[in-house]
Amino acid sequence: MIKVRKAGLETSIQDYPGRIGYWNQGFPPSGPMDSWSFRMANVLVGNQPGLAGLECQFLGPTLEFGADTVIAVTGADMRPTLDGEALPMWRSFVVKAGQTLALGAARIGARAYVAIAGGFDNPQMLGSRSTFNKAGVGGIDGHSIQPGQELPVAAAKGTPGMLVPEALRPEIRTDRNWTIEVCAGPNDDWIDAAGQERFLTSAWVLSAKSDRTGFRLEGPEWTFAKKAYDKPKEHGSLPSNIIDHGYPMGAINLAGQTPIVLVNDGPSMGGFINPYTVPSAAFWKLGQAKPGEHLHFQLISVKEAQLIATQIAERCVFANLVQA
Incomplete structure (x- = not known):
């Protein structure tokens, strides 16, 4: 067991790729926001890349x-x-x-x-140990860790003394500017050419009103x-309204004039358009961006x-590690 002395800010147990196959029932994948760093941590200790670990957000435990x-x-x-030593x-x-x-x-990330x-x-719930706070599913008693809890650990020998070379690590930005890849669609044709150019050439600020949803x-x-504008009434009154449809994970969901990137704990469907989608390969950047930092979107196929x-x-395999 591991005893939680301080919980940090929403420290949660996650596994990778998370809770797959239940999104149509209202349970999103969850899992780590930065799955690159998460998988590397597991590989370092000799685990399979997807085993359950801790995600520590902004302030650690x-x-x-x-x-x-x-x-x-x-x-x-x-x-x-560790015991006060770096x-x-x-x-x-x-x-x-x-x-x-x-x-x-x-300090960084x-x-x-x-x-x-x-x-x-x-315990696994719906095939995953990942925490989905808003539904009270997974983790410890359905929520992020709390002071005084004991976290159960599976017995394993582990592999100490291993190091991830810098060339294999994600480059966590220190200049508050991120280039985030996006793919067009599924509703990019609802935005005119000027609007699409504006989206791809503007610096978007990550709002403090953001979370894992x-x-x-x-x-x-x-x-x-x-x-x-020229659409049947069932699509809704705002130009960003559309008849309810499925949302891909990573969709840039346009609610009126406010774009919201739907991340790990996001909804599976709704009545807003999604002009662009952040692919899973770029999610690690979202996971390391802080409120107030600037996101620049780059269109890729x-x-x-x-x-x-x-x-x-x-990169996330044991053979790539070196002796520390």
Whole structure:
């Protein structure tokens, strides 16, 4: 067991790829926002890439270990310490029973990941251990971790002393500017040419009114194609309204004039258009962006998005690690 001394800000158990196959019943995939850093943490300690680990958002937890094990911390720089001594990131370490891991506020990036040999052993719900807070599903008692809780861990030997080379790590921005890949559609034809150009050439600010359901963006107003106005009444009165349809994960959902990127805990359907979609390969960037930072969107093809996803997956294997 691991004892939670401090919970941090919405620290949750997640696994990858999350809760698959239940979105049509109202249960989104959940899982880690930055799955690249998450998978690397697991590989470092000798786990399969998708085993359950911790996602630490903005402010990390303080954890006391009940047994000897192997851990790794990746993702955002929360200046982790072990019994008060600095713990380097992106490498695996032995921790002893009674030692305490503490993560602070994120200095660079937004979300850090903690993997432990064997992974967390909380009960699976609908095929996943991932936490979906808004429905009280997964995690510990359906929610993010709380002070005083004990987190169950599966027994495993682990692999200490391994390091992820810098060339294989995601580049977490320090200049508050992110280039986020998007694919056109499914409703890009509802936006006129000027509106599409404006979206792709503007700096969009990530709003503080964002969470694991949706990332709200602040920027210029949208303009619409003729079909957004010349439509049957059942589509709704606003040009961004459309008859209810399915939403892809990563959809940039246009509610009136407010674009909201639907992320891991987002809805599966609704009555707004989705002019663009952030592919899964770019989700790690969303996961590491902080409110107030600028997002610049770059149009790519579906084939290019698939290639990027494949390249990331090829990096997240044990054979790519080196001795620390």
